[in-house]
Amino acid sequence: MTYYNLHTHDLSLSTDRKLSICNLPYKNSFTSPDAYPGVYFSAGIHPWHIASTDPMSLTSQLSRIAESPQLLAIGECGLDKLTDTPIDIQITIFKQQIEIAENSKKPMIIHCVKAFNELIKLRKETAARQEWIIHGFRGKPQLATELIQHGFRISIGHKFNPETARIIPLHRLFLETDDSNIDIETVYRQIAEIRQIPENELIISIGTNFSELFDLSR
Template sequence: MIPFTDAHTHRDPHDPGILALRNLDSPQELPAPPCPGILLSAGIHPRDIGKYDLETLEACLDTHCCAAVGECGLDRTAEADFACQEACFLRHAELADARSLPLVIHCVRAYPEIIRLKKRWKNTVPWIIHGFRGNAETARELLKHGFALSLSPVWLRHAETLHPEIAEAGFLLETDDGEESLPELYERAARLAGTAPDELRERIHKIFTGIFQHE
C-alpha cells in the first residue's frame, strides 16, 4: 500500500501508513530515534532569527541526516527586520544547494519577494512553499517560477475549489502543527481536485519522494 505523505509536520506521526517530513522545532531539538517513516528537516524560522545561529543549524543538518533544509523564509508578521530575514533565508538556500537538499519555505505576505529572490538565486534544488494559501494568481506565479506547493491544511478545510493550475501541476499535502487528520485532508483534496483518492495518493507520493528521497 502506498503511504500517505505529509510534507510538513511538527509531530511524529507514529503510523506505518504515513511517510512524513518532520520539522524540528529548533536546530537544538533532539529528534526521536530514526524511524523508517520519518524524514527530518531543520531550519531557522523567521520568528526565531537571532535565537539560533547558522553553525548550530549546519551541525544539526549533518548530525541528524536531514532530508531538507527549512522551514525558513520570509514573514511580514515576524519581528526580525526584513533585510535580515532575506539574508538569513539566502544562507539557508546556500546550505540547501551545498548539501543538495530541498528547501522548505515559510512565506507570509511576501510572495513577490520570494519570487524575486528565486529569480536571482538560480537554485539547484527544489524550493517548496509550505502552508500555501494564496489566490489563483499567486499560485500561477509561483508555479511559473518553479516552486512546488504544499497546501495549508487550514486553507484546504475552508476551500470550496482548488485552483485548476494547482491541480494540474500537482501539489503536496501537510498537517503542519494543526489537528487535521492526514487521510481526511487527502479525501478533501481529492474531492476538490476531482481525482480518485487512490490516484491522488499515488501522485502526491511520487512528487514527495521525487523531492525528498531523490537518490
C-alpha cells in the same frame, strides 16, 4: 498505500501507512535527529524565531545536521512581513539557509507571508537549483500560477483556497497537516473531493512527487 505528509510538528506521526516530514524542534540548539531513529525531518530557522534565538549559532549547527540522511529538507524557513524582525534581516538569515540547501542538495520547505515578490526575486538572484516548496499555501489561484511558472512547488494543509486547490498541477502539489490536529487522511479526502478525482490517484501522485524530491532509501 502511503499517505505522505510534507510538513508536521508532531513527532509521533511516522507510522507504516504515513510518511511524515517532521519539523526538527530547536530553541538554542537543534534536537539531534539521532534521538529519533527512523523519523524523517526538516530543519530550519523560522522567521518568527530569529529575534528570540541565536541565528548565527543555529545556522552553523544546521550545516552539520544537513548531512544527516534523516534530514530530507531545509526549513521551515522563509519570509514573513507580519513578524517584527525587519525583512532585510529575515532575508540575510534565509539566504544562509538557501546556501545550506544548495550545498547539501536538499529541497527547501518555505514559510512565506506577504513576501512573495521578495521570494521570487531571491530565487532568481541566488540561481538556486534545489526545489523550493511553499508550505501551508492559502493564496489565490493567480499567485499559485505565478509561483508555479517560477518553478515552485506548493503544499496545502487543511485551510486553503478551494479554487487554488483545484488548479495546482498534481505534479507540483504536496499535502500537509502542519501544527493542526487534523489527520493527513482528512486533508487527502478534502483535496480529492474538491478536485473530483479518486483519492487513490492523489495518493499515487503525491507519492511520486515525494520520491522524486526526497531520498527515502535510508
